[in-house]
Amino acid sequence: MTEENGTTTLTLDGEIDILTVERVRVALGEAVEARPRRIVVDMSGVSFIDSTGLGALISGFQRARDSGIGFSLSHPxxxxxxxxxxxxxxEVVPVTP
Known part of the structure; x- marks a missing residue:
């Protein structure tokens, strides 16, 4: 996780599934608790995501939104x-190419 100019970038890699999702949830929670202006989840290194990973991203997005923090995904x-x-x-979370 890196922070620059009010933006926290969380870089994910490998597979996001039932075996690894808890680390993603914790990292997203820590990012929200830091109260940046914006959170960017860099997915360029993610090779696979299952429904538990999607659930973690949705939860992170909702927590960020409820805290007034911008949230986006990048480079899937x-x-x-x-x-x-x-x-x-x-349809609800912005993504950059």
């Missing part, structure tokens, strides 16, 4: 982006 792979689209998450 084509495979991960497809899962995000199918889940409907990209």
């Amino acid at each position: 792979s084509t495979q991960v982006r497809q899962v995000l689209v199918l889940s409907g998450l990209l």
Whole structure:
């Protein structure tokens, strides 16, 4: 996790599934508690995400929104982006290419 100019960037990598999701939840919680202006979740290193990972992202987004913190995803792979689209998450969470 890095912080610069009021933006906290959380870099995720590998697979986000039932075995790793708790680390993602904790990291997102810590990012929200730090109260930056914006949280960016860098997904460029994520090779797979399942429903538990989607749930963690949704929860992080909701917590950030409720705290008045901007939240976005960045650089998902084509495979991960497809899962995000199918889940409907990209209808509420902004994503950068």
